[in-house]
Amino acid sequence: AQSVTQLDSHVSVSEGTPVLLRCNYSSSYSPSLFWYVQHPNKGLQLLLKYTSAATLVKGINGFEAEFKKSETSFHLTKPSAHMSDAAEYFCVVSSGGNMLTFGGGTRLMVKP
Amino acid sequence: SAVISQKPSRDICQRGTSLTIQCQVDSQVTMMFWYRQQPGQSLTLIATANQGSEATYESGFVIDKFPISRPNLTFSTLTVSNMSPEDSSIYLCSVGRGSTYNEQFFGPGTRLTVL
Numbered sequence: 001a002q003s004v005t006q007l008d009s010h011v012s013v014s015e016g017t018p019v020l021l022r023c024n025y026s027s028s029y030s031p032s033l034f035w036y037v038q039h040p041n042k043g044l045q046l047l048l049k050y051t052s053a054a055t056l057v058k059g060i061n062g063f064e065a066e067f068k069k070s071e072t073s074f075h076l077t078k079p080s081a082h083m084s085d086a087a088e089y090f091c092v093v094s095s096g097g098n099m100l101t102f103g104g105g106t107r108l109m110v111k112p
Numbered sequence: 113s114a115v116i117s118q119k120p121s122r123d124i125c126q127r128g129t130s131l132t133i134q135c136q137v138d139s140q141v142t143m144m145f146w147y148r149q150q151p152g153q154s155l156t157l158i159a160t161a162n163q164g165s166e167a168t169y170e171s172g173f174v175i176d177k178f179p180i181s182r183p184n185l186t187f188s189t190l191t192v193s194n195m196s197p198e199d200s201s202i203y204l205c206s207v208g209r210g211s212t213y214n215e216q217f218f219g220p221g222t223r224l225t226v227l
Contacts, residue, residue: 032214043204043220046113051210062126090154094214098143102154 023091135205138186143208
């Protein structure tokens, strides 16, 4: 069984300040973890993925995430938010197969 | 990554009718997936479609309501049958890559409104 909890449904930051989107997962096996971004009226884009290599994963657009097994977390961060980062973000887990389980999503708002 | 297109991009339909959504990929892929995203919600997997075999449906989804075709390695269709307003959602296809096909790339989605 696998599940994902995104701890915040909405996050609001000011442009230029750090971004933290929190994700906790539950998995019976060694998981693969992903972050996807969905801009309004657009499809999902893969930001980054963790597949049991380095625990700190760098993605596109300056985002990164750290896999912490002891905390069952995979939080997404970015040092400095940009207006174009405003979107919906999904944390996703996969445990040993091709089935993805999506978190509920976090809407990131960036204030000028 | 793969380039994935979907048709139509959006549609407004009357209840009781059916709509077929097409998903086209620019390269041959083994695994294709269909998801539903209800308004304001996350994504839920409807079914997995492998070329040459029957689609595998997730709990809560049945073939009579969501028949799927997978005639070749670059194309799939999802039909939403006998629609009701509760079927109003975004429907997305994806393709799987990697050893377990869990790295997935998504199409732009089809936004369906049922009146």
